[in-house]
Amino acid sequence: MKIAVLGLGYVGMTAAACLASRGHDITGIDPNESKVNDVNRGISPISEPGLADLVEEATRQGLLRASTTIASLADDTELAIVCVGTPSAADGSHNMSFIADVSRQLAHFISSNDRPVTVAFRSTVKPGTVEGFILPIFEEILRDRSDLVELVYNPEFLRESSAIKDFFSPPKIVVGTSDGLRSAVMDRMNEGIDAPTFYTRFGESEVTKLVDNSFHAVKTAFANEIGRVCEKLGVSAAKVHEIFIADTKLNISPYYLRPGGAFGGSCLPKDVRALQYISREVGGHTHLLDSLLPSNESHKAFLFELATRDLRHGARVVLLGLAFKNATDDLRESPNIDLARMLITAGYHLSIFDPYVHPEALVGQNLGVLSNSPFVRDLLIDQDELSTTEWDLVIDTRSIASELRLTASSVVDINRLS
Ligand SMILES: NC(=O)c1ccc[n+]([C@@H]2O[C@H](COP(=O)([O-])OP(=O)(O)OC[C@H]3O[C@@H](n4cnc5c(N)ncnc54)[C@H](O)[C@@H]3O)[C@@H](O)[C@H]2O)c1
Known part of the structure; x- marks a missing residue:
């Protein structure tokens, strides 16, 4: 040529x-x-x-x-x-x-x-x-x-x-x-x-390089923040690195890299906060770590806007999934509870479907979550009500809407951004 x-x-x-x-x-x-x-x-x-x-x-x-x-x-x-x-x-x-x-x-x-x-x-x-x-x-x-x-x-x-x-x-x-x-x-x-x-x-091809290089920068900054904290704690940064990269199931893997739901649950927010606290104590100045929880809050607000754009006030909305992930009844720091609260506050007629969450069976901290969010108890519906109601909007946090028999004007999957 x-x-x-x-x-x-x-x-x-x-x-x-x-x-x-x-x-x-x-x-x-x-x-x-x-x-x-x-x-x-x-x-x-x-x-x-x-x-x-x-x-x-x-x-x-x-x-x-x-x-x-x-x-x-x-x-x-x-x-x-x-x-x-x-x-x-x-x-x-x-x-x-x-x-x-x-x-x-x-x-x-x-x-x-x-x-x-x-x-x-x-x-x-x-x-x-x-x-x-x-x-x-x-x-x-x-x-x-x-x-x-x-x-x-x-x-x-x-x-x-x-x-x-x-x-x-x-x-x-x-x-x-x-x-x-x-x-x-x-x-x-x-x-x-x-x-x-x-x-x-064009759009996807143009953004690819910026995404790649930003990710390399995130990895380097993260590695260095962890290195700083380890060094100040007297822990071997090299050993921590060796253990970290050996985990190719969850750490160096496609896991947690798909754009979709906000993070939550009983471990991620808690342990990020704990590492921030430790870093502050030793003067780690870990700015990337400090940005994670605010970034997650911004994402929750983004998902609410994404799901409800063009939705009329008072619309019938069902949220598929309440616990922080599928097949658990753990409600601690579930981003879906925050989303439910935003939907109610915005004046939508909300129902929630999560076959794993049974209020009468909740214990310990999860019971506490329920007392702080009493609306949950009244909004939970069963499979029958889910399939017999005509929904204006289904907000799918599990990517399961297509498997369920639903009548809906619109379905938004916030578990996988398209
Ligand atoms: N350097 C890398 O590793 C790398 C990797 C991937 C992508 N990129 C991107 O590729 C692009 C080029 O990077 P680089 O590092 O090779 O840049 P560079 O600065 O080394 O080279 C750019 C060349 O373009 C020439 N130039 C300017 N105006 C011109 C014109 N009108 N006609 C012909 N030549 C002209 C300059 O004289 C210079 O020699 C940048 O957008 C960069 O971000 C760079």
């Missing part, structure tokens, strides 16, 4: 050299003359293990060259990969000026060339960028020839210092397209690379 790589930084140089090593014909474009001169002399302008050899070999074989201008691209270029920088602007947003420049230049190139080109954006951008920022630039310049450009968003997951290995063996390939369907050109570019591949719409 004849491919243009725009932006010869860490991402662009790696893509250019790796694609050339697979036999593609690559032209790199960058306004930085010194980078362009380096590439044309077979020298890698950036330091990355293995890259110097790939660049030298690719230029020797005539498969890699560079230029400061897009005008030097071959007429039959079929793919342009955009890897320009999107540094932080003063307000924390991405500085989009390089993306705008390069989009305009490519649109003019396609317009004067009158041939179809797939333009794959690899730079990290915020969701909505391709449709709301990039597409209008191409449409303004190409007008009735806008069909000549296929826009694709293809986030890059490589890590500097192992970039070449990551390029050929990425953790995943994500390709965002306007309709979420495959792109033939991107399939050809990725031929031979074995990785889970996701075709999706």
